[in-house]
Amino acid sequence: MLSYKAPLMDIKFLFEDVFDYYGHYQKNPDFEEATPDLVDAIFQECAKFSENELLPLNQSGDQEGCTFDNGKVTTPKGFKEAYDQYVAGGWQSLSHPVDYGGQGLPPSMGMAKQEMMATANWSWAMYPGLSHGAMNTVHTHGSKEQKELYLTRLTEGTWTGTMCLTEPQCGTDLGQVKTKAVPNGDGTYNVTGTKIFISAGEHDLTENIIHIVLARLPDAPAGTRGISLFIVPKVQVDQQGNLGESNNVTCGSIEHKMGIKASATAVLNFDNSKGVLIGPENKGLECMFTFMNTARVGTALQGLCASELAYQNSLAYAKERLSMRSLTGKKNPELVADPIIVHPDVRKMLMTQKAIAEGGRAMIYYTSQLVDIVEQGQTEEERKIADDRLGFITPILKAFMTELGCESASHGMQIFGGHGYIQEWGMEQIVRDVRISTLYEGTTGIQALDLLGRKILLNxxxxxxxxxxxxxxxxxxxxxxxxxxxxxxxxxxxxxxxxxxxxxxxxxxxxxxxxxxxxxxxxxxxxxxxxxxxxxxxxxxxxxxxxxxxxxxxxxxxxxxxxxxxxxxxxxxxxxxxxxxxxxxxxxxxxxxxxxxxxxxxxxx
CATH class of the missing domain: 1.20.120 (Four Helix Bundle (Hemerythrin (Met), subunit A))
Incomplete structure (x- = not known):
């Protein structure tokens, strides 16, 4: 059985001693409520929710998986109840604007919240996690009316959001997108096409799902220059946010996957589904990068979460598992053998896990400060400098942390030996769950080309x-x-x-x-x-x-x-x-x- 204790002392060390988060917050009037006492109280409650509500659903959710029946997806037992508690606790609204029902706390606090919840149960955390990218995209590129209509429900968590990019024929090469959007003459569009690999694309946690969809307008230029971005709800809504008829968005199937089995990865079919344009025509890929960059930092977090969970469980096991004697003499002569933590090879794997988890946390929390500044910096120059730094470090963070997350999880399985290969201990699940992280939101190779090709050579x-x-x-x-x-x-x-x-x-x-x-x-x-x-x-x-x-x-x-x-x-x-x-x-x-x-x-x- 997996165990997890939120690393609150390590988080506090970064907030107070390494990055001076409270000095950072004091520079921005919008963050003045983020005092040490408030932050500590919120993190304590987040730890309790993560440890007591989400962790117990981690392995059971993996074993049960999601159920697909005639277009409907049912999440594993306990997932909806946990999500309802999440919404009732105001967790979704923590770091979003007050104008749309949010609590207005810094985005960096949301990242720390996400770390604890996602470490306890990555599959569950993906459902509300995908909404944050959709919300950032609408907030950055949406009209006033779109923000008022969609952000309020997304902020309170009664609706969730997705990103719909990939199609069967194109994978990462989005210039091959075929989904069409035909104008109706009233400001809406009929969107038709198939999207695949849509995380949280269909589920039973909320009454509506808001899809952010890449599609082509008639006579649009070929390639990436001819892609526009649309908001397409699963269920139609009026201007007051009341639900109407089905919007002809159907789930064709869900993927049978190596890991994160409790997170539904859907094939979505859009059949003249009504949507609205978000951002300028034929600039959809540029607008979608708001979502993608949010998701890439979130994906880097998965590497950290896997490392932390693998390390905590590996350490506890290594202290208790008895096997052989230390090369330098018996360390526990009263026992039949020494605990494996005395062996240099095991110790090296544990130290590697610890270095990855704590070093990766520092990298991500540094990046979170940049996100605070990009979103709510006081001057244009300040925001520009932070945005440049964020753009540079994001591909490093996403690819490096996910690769090391896989390494850390693999070390965990190795430390457990044969027990790591069976379901009971949960180590093989961590290996399976984290493996996707090097693939989605752009593979390691894609991130590497972005870094070296765009951020270094072109710049x-x-x-x-x-x-x-x-x-x-x-x-x-x-x-x-x-x-x-x-x-x-x-x-x-x-x-x-x-x-x-x-x-x-x-x-x-x-x-x-x-x-x-x-x-x-x-x-x-x-x-x-x-x-x-x-x-x-x-x-x-x-x-x-x-x-x-x-x-x-x-x-x-x-x-x-x-x-x-x-x-x-x-x-x-x-x-x-x-x-x-x-x-x-x-x-x-x-x-x-x-x-x-x-x-x-x-x-x-």
């Missing part, structure tokens, strides 16, 4: 230069005795980090020069380049956490072991994980000819 490295400058300023400041009394302890982090950042910039330039002669260099290097970038970025945040821990230990703070553990985990990361960049550097700089020189005809079996 001439500007975003990298700005982010590297931030890291190097941190390194310079922490290496000066006058400004940092903990310089001696920090040297083991500062110098490797400074070198890694310098190499990151140099490798970027060398790849750019090689790509001018051979475009295949970009595709060959991109994934390794992204993972290299991820390890450097995570090193930056581990250095920040180590600095904050040193500062706390210099006071009479309680729970001193917590801060000592931060420093020791940072040391592990720098000694055992950051060196992975060396092999990544070798492979990303290798000539791609060995990839491409074998003719397709010879790629046979």
């Amino acid at each position: 001439r490295g500007k975003s990298l230069k700005n982010f590297a400058k931030e890291i190097l300023v941190f390194c310079k400041d922490k290496s000066m005795v006058s400004s940092n009394p903990h310089k001696r302890g920090m040297n083991k982090f500062i110098w490797p980090l400074s070198k890694a950042v310098a190499n990151w910039q140099q490798y970027s330039l060398r790849i750019a020069l090689k790509a001018k002669k051979n475009r295949d260099v970009v595709g060959s290097a991109s994934v390794d380049y992204l993972m290299y970038s991820g390890y450097v970025v995570m090193a930056y945040f581990w250095a920040q956490m180590a600095q904050a821990a040193y500062e706390k230990l210099a006071t009479d703070v309680e729970n001193r072991d917590f801060y000592r553990a931060k420093i020791k985990t940072a040391e592990f990361y720098f000694e055992m994980m950051l060196p992975r960049t060396k092999s990544l550097a070798a492979t990303m700089m290798a000539d791609p000819k060995s990839l491409m020189q074998l003719d397709q005809e010879l790629l046979s079996f």
Whole structure:
């Protein structure tokens, strides 16, 4: 049986000591209610809901799965009751505008809430989670009337939302979208087509589902330039939000999947379904990126959630499971064998899980601050700087964290041994559930091309230069005795980090020069380049956490072991994980000819 305890102390450490969230909130009048006392109280209640209501449904939901019957989808036992409690508790409205019934608290608080709920039960959390992207899209691109009609119900949680992009023939290549939208002459459109892989596309949790749909207008240009975006409700609604007739949106089937079986992944058929245009004509893909970027950060969160859940359960098991004796002598002579946590190989896997979970949490919470600023920054310049930084770090965050989430889950199964492979303990479920995270919202390869191709090469490295400058300023400041009394302890982090950042910039330039002669260099290097970038970025945040821990230990703070553990985990990361960049550097700089020189005809079996 899976267990989970919300890591409230770790969250508080990031909020108070690493990122100064309360100073960040005080800069924005809209966030003035987010005081430490209020935030702590909300997080305590969120932890209780996650641990007591959602966790018990995790494995049972996986075993039961969703049921499909003639277009209707029934979620597993307990899911609707938990969702009703979620709505009654005001959780959906936590970080959304007061104008539409929200509580107006910062988006970053919503991310911490989402982490706890999603770690306890990822499949369940996907249902309300998809709504946030739909809400952000309507809020950013919708008309006043669309916001008033749809955002109020989505904010209170009585309706949910989806994103409908992919079709059977196109996958990630959305330029091949065939769904049509024909104007009715009254401001509405008849939308016809089939969408696949629609998470939360059909369920029994709410009375209506609001679909955000990519489709083509008549005579629209070919490719991505001819895609528009539409709001298409499952059930028709009038201007007062009253439900009417069915809108001819039917669920053709739900997918039989490797994991997240309690989350319905639907095939949706639109048959002259009434919708309204959101945003400008033929600019749908640009508008949809509001949704996609929200979803990509949310997908990165899945890597963190899988790591945290795998680590907590692996640690408890490793402390209790007895097998063999320590290589350095018996540690528990009164027992028939020592607990497996004494073995270096097991300890290495546990430390890797811990470093991934806590380092990934820091990366995501840093990004959450950027989201706060992008959405509600006080000046246009402030919002632009944050948006540039967010655009740069999002593909790294999404791909790197999901890949490491898979690694962490796999370590969990390995620590459990044969017991990890059977359903009872839940470890194989974590492996199955997290595997999709590297695929949806753009595969690791797609994210890597976005990072290296768009954010580095097309942008001439500007975003990298700005982010590297931030890291190097941190390194310079922490290496000066006058400004940092903990310089001696920090040297083991500062110098490797400074070198890694310098190499990151140099490798970027060398790849750019090689790509001018051979475009295949970009595709060959991109994934390794992204993972290299991820390890450097995570090193930056581990250095920040180590600095904050040193500062706390210099006071009479309680729970001193917590801060000592931060420093020791940072040391592990720098000694055992950051060196992975060396092999990544070798492979990303290798000539791609060995990839491409074998003719397709010879790629046979």
